[in-house]
Amino acid sequence: MSSDIKKRDNFCSIPFLQLQLNPLGNISACCFSGEHTVGNIKDNTLKEIWNGPEMQKWRQEFISGDIKICKGPMKNFECHKMYTHLNDMVDLDVIQTQNPRRLDLRLNGKCNLECVMCDVWSQPNGLYENCDLWTDGPEKIFPYLVEVDMLGGEPFIQKDTFKFIDAVSAVNSQCRWGFITNSSYVFNEKLRSTLDKLELRHIHLSMDGVSKEVYEKIRKKGSFEKTFATIEEYVKYRSERRSKNRDFVLFGSFCVQKDNWHEIGQFLDFCKKREMSPILQSVIGRSHLSLNQLSVAEYDGILQVILPYLNSDLRYAVLPLHEDVVRFKQERQKLDSKAAT
Secondary structure (H helix, E strand, C coil): CHHHHHCCCCCCCHHHHEEEECCCCEEECCCCCCCCCCEECCCCCHHHHHCCHHHHHHHHHHHHCCCCCCHHHHHHHCHHHHHHHHHHHCCCCCCCCCCCCEEEECCCCCCCCEECCCCHHHCCCCCCCCCHHHHCHHHHHHHHCCEEEECCCCHHHCHHHHHHHHHHHCCCCCCEEEEEECCCCCCCHHHHHHHHCCEEEEEEEECCCCCHHHHHHHEECCCHHHHHHHHHHHHHHHHHHHHCCCCCEEEEEEEECCCCHHHHHHHHHHHHHCCCEEEEEECCCCHHHCHHHCCHHHHHHHHHHHHHHHCCCCCCCCCCCHHHHHHHHHHHHHHHHHHHC
16 A cells, blocks of 8 residues: 555655755755745754654645645646655655655855845854754764755855765765755865765756856856856866766756846757756746746747747756746737737
8 A cells, every 4th residue: 555655646755754954944844845844943853843743744645645735846846756766765654763864955044145036145054053963963864864955055165064964974975965056166175075975966056147247147246257167167077977987967057037038048058068957947036037027028039039948858857947938838829819819
């Protein structure tokens, strides 16, 4: 019976395996859910939250098949299909006897950029310094981790990132790592030696512009030249590891908005030339920047740029520009219908 549940098209392993920590202290299981909050580190320990009532409720939805919390994200992004390789690890119980085996960590808001569509850089730092992640982790969590995703702020300028990597690596060399980074720094020897000791799944390079003018308009405090030099260093680093049979996926991401949508084609070409998997994202929580604020009359030009790429054989990862493209197509149909009458 349990194997049948795991084979359902609407099953997700994440609430049984992962906790997500964000700089505000809010705890969730997954970012795709809109960071549906199951507790806050200021009120409870991670141990209490892991088997708390909200996590139990979340797990029960996937056991019963009556999905509510993740219904929208699963429809829009099919995010649950990203984690099917973990299904065999799942114990189908609302109360888990094992601790999390996957962590999605955004420990601090500290960032070297102030991107116009983001507010993480203004969020707190240090809320997790005295929590049980550090006291219980080395014995009860870190040795059993299968995968870790580390985000920020900017993780590679945060001391906690390197502290966490060292603590996990001391007891677990098999954990597989993923990072999201803005590349707005020099790829130095410290970073290289840190990455060398890890089993990497992916490094996700967020860009949001491929020209100096657009990049620096969106990524405040960013240096176009420094960032793109570092991106090239990541491409070289992946090649080095590939030659040693230690390959990993290199993502490039583009948060599509009013000021950069016209560079989608250049971004996709940039990724293709470097064997990077492109990700197109919609703006979240900044409606004045969103394409949805453009007039209907402007949709035609956008469609002409976007659709040839979306209909090509390029492989898109994780977050296609789903909602905006759906709306564009609907508006195009309305215009066509109106013209026909």
